[in-house]
Amino acid sequence: MSQEDCTAALAGKTGILIGGGGFVGGALMHFFKSFAGGAVNVFSPNSKKLSLLEADDIRRYFERVRPDFIINCAIAALGSDAQLSCGINYLGAVALARAALELHIPYIHVSSAAVMPSGTDLREEDRLALGAALPHYAKSKLMAELALEQLAPGGLDYSIVRLGIVYGTHDHKIQGFQRLLFAVVNRGMPFLFTNRRVRHSYSNVRKLPCLVARMLAHRPEFSGQIYNFVDAEPVALGQVILALRDSLGLRVPRAIYLPYPLARLGMGAVARVVGLVRRLGVEARLPPEVMFFRNLYQSQALSPAKLRDSSFRDPEPTATVFSEIPYLLRYYIRRWEEQGLIRAGARELDDSALRAQRFVQDPAALLQEVAEQSRHPFLRQCSLEHHEEPPAKG
Template identity: 50%
Template sequence: MNNSSPAPKMSGLLIGGSGLIGGFLLHYFKTSTPEIDVRAPNSKKLSLRELNDIISYFKRHKPDFVINSAITAIRSDALLSYEVNYLGSINLARAALALNIPYIHISSAATLPPGEKLTEEDHLPLNASLPNYAKSKLMTEMTLKHMHEKYGLQYTLIRMAIVYGAHDHKIQGINRLLFNIVDRAMPFMLTKRKGVLHSYSNASKVPYFIHYILKNREKFSGQHFHFVDPQPVDLAQLILTIKSYMNLKTPREIYIPYPVAKAGNNFMNWVIKVFNRIGYKAHVPAEMIFLENFYKTQTLSCEKLKNSGFVDPNPQATIFTELPALIDYYIARWEHLNLFSSFSRKDFNAQHGMKKKVNPAEEAAEIFLSSPRKLLDNIHNKGIGPLEEIL
């Protein structure tokens, strides 16, 4: 008789599980790794701003590894950026160091200068003029490296470029670009005609890489990796591809020089300040602090990733192959939230000759808009008694 018990599950802590990358990670570990149990407490249960939260959580649960994909909003002030992006991340690393467990940190290309084929050793100089977001992420990278060299912290740092993927609840990054194009908020091209290249990161592939890291923890300890698609993307080409797919007239192919765009951005900031003083609430998109990047190339080398032994689960996937699905997902989401001021899905479907099959919920929503009493009577007549299925 075999009395051997099954091997205990490996337990992990995921910070930032509600974000784009964190969402993919949580779904992957819940559905694809029965041997790993990952918990993703929200900020009410574990706040990176509260050291005691971190201490009490690690005392109680003692995870086998930590993944930190949490970030503050790009426009966050100095205090929030420091407390969450830097100090909170470092306190997580200190907790991981105390338990001698792997710490996997998601970082950003915001720590890098413009340039081509930037390596993992490249980074911006640390100075006071950096935006709060970039400064806090860069300081974290430097401190994690110091902790590895001085105290033996088992950490792996993954730098992401422009991240794309469905299920992002925030309008930021590539989603901000998509939203502005679809809602006709970009009349002209805020970039050069050609030659402005950027690297892109597929959020859906990140969980596979992290799982591979966990299986080979010693090999990846103290290492930094650029997690990007092999081929960079021309910004103007991407904008025009979205415009063509949506069959829109804007943005027109009039390329605004950077000095003009910068002056326009400064003017809009002034106008918004005036309106805010008389009671109107508005702001320029946070991404405009990186306006210069619309005119400068930044591509990340992924040679180190290629040589790591990691096998890309979907090498054919790029921002262009995923674009139709992303557009369909985000348009539906933003339309449900009534965020568009000038876009209509009906117009989009008509322009593309699409006749979308209406499901019962959408049909009910139409009745909800036009005849709420009819909908109410229909539901009452069908019966809304106890759900027998749960008894």
């Protein structure tokens, strides 16, 4: 199933994409612009034109555009307070769903594995119990899912896509998986803050648009359903970190798995130092991902079985987080150098080391890559300048 085929049934339709300036929304917007060939008209208003915190903004915009479908990728930043988290992740999602219900159009909601417990082989129905103690992010995303189910008996045509740890290029912020990349590239991780048994599910952002297009084109199958959208196999966090390290030719982090009590003690000390610095009037804060620190020591593996049994077919079945590491490192290192976040030329990638790493971690992806390259002329790719000519046959 090609990306072009995914959009064929959507030709001539108009959609509204909320959160198009973010990592996931940006990938969807790029897909509709690049692969739909203009056949699908998708608007992605910024927060000045449409704020999820303002119900009147939503009403006016939808009355003017009259879309055929809605995709919601908007999220409040992980460290947001209760008002923003509730307003954007929950109440904003409900407002969009109510608009979709009144317009009789499908609503695609992008959710997160944050609504699920730790464990393995987690299915779509495995969710956290709603309670006051949940972090703002998880609580608001969970309430959004529950609200959509409450609206379904009234006729809401919705689908929920749950993502694991999202990886891919073109993320404009250092967050999530990209923060892990930055920590390794910048040698900010001396040891492995996890254990050998911990595994997580990863989601390739490049594959997501094809699923969304499929969902929009086949509503009877996907309506009212939740799907885990993750790679086929969960991955050990320690292996990912060491693969990044080896690809960069670094010596740190060392392959020493720090026990959770010791890691928690160290994190507490860092938090106290940050607090003291802030009392001096210096702006300092821990990254919002700290709320997921415990998850580094707990597996969360989502089952892809339900989506695998649907009519959707993975457009890139051999693509995994390991096969994408070379491209992720090249993209983000170049970007961070341009932003002055790391010194230019400080991190060089060795192609032979990268291929050796893929040989160990993902031989199928390496086989596919070499096969693709073998379709092109071999000798013409090599520059013969500055190389000694072989002796001519006498």
